Amino acid sequence: MTTTEHVGRNGVDTATLFATIDAVRADTDLAKFQFRATNRWVAGTHNRSTIHDFHGAKQEMTHREPFTFDADHPPVLVGADNGPTPVEFLLHALAACLTAGIANVAAARGVTLTEVSSTVTGDIDLLGILGLSDEVRNGYQQLRVGFTLRGDDPEKLRSVVEQSRRRSAVFDVLTNGVPVSIDVDAG
């Protein structure tokens, strides 16, 4: 049955996905979300974030549990390696966003996936953040994503990746930037 096939294709509940899009089309305020993370310094370059509550669909919501993540520098960067560096989390965010989009787009199009794996690499010259050059930027010079997809026809798979890229929130933020304001309570 078509319905049965589409509910659960690639693990995506396409019926609910389409119903959600219809609901948002009818009331666009449902699409206004605010995500949040709180962070606390532990010692040295080691600190920990908690991600739990967010606002969306006109209400306060929570993830099913508070997710906590440690970040640190490795010894070569004078840290204790209690977690990845902050910049490595950007690579995870990019891979995760594009991959979730691939799964959704493929399901919506009826494209079967058997594998989606990727490697993201980012080149960075630390002369910037170490304050040793004013010509080298602080952040990554370039990010590269290499995807391996298996399942349906290769041309269809490539088209799914392209559509995911066109609608990826993280890809947009990383390639186009976003305004960031910082307030300090140093009372």
Next chain:
Amino acid sequence: MTTTEHVGRNGVDTATLFATIDAVRADTDLAKFQFRATNRWVAGTHNRSTIHDFHGAKQEMTHREPFTFDADHPPVLVGADNGPTPVEFLLHALAACLTAGIANVAAARGVTLTEVSSTVTGDIDLLGILGLSDEVRNGYQQLRVGFTLRGDDPEKLRSVVEQSRRRSAVFDVLTNGVPVSIDVDAG
């Protein structure tokens, strides 16, 4: 003793920090790093990244263990909530990078910290990624960071935050963007 005070201030080994900066100044190739994440799709919007190896200081290195992170969508966004959303990891990365910088800058300046905590919020209108508007961007419209610092003189603490911002890799990437290339093996 001055030396003892400075080694370990705020948990930062300032002697090693300064020695590292001197070593890099003498051989700038030591500053060329490449960070990496691998990701594998699990089901639906659920996928998992591993962060382990990287290149830096002219050699292949690894974190002391492979760090793995799940990402997913919450039920309201048709996922199973097996982890934060990809865009929430961007908030963690920003808080973590600025906080590590604050600890390092404060230690280098001999500024004492007793607390550094922060909340990062990001506003996003999902009309973009849902394909319901071509005028709404896919990513965050704006990020706000609120820091609370305690310890030394408030003016010194504010100045430390400002210097951390000026040398933050994640702040640079998020505010200025970075080129991203995507290759697909759909063989």
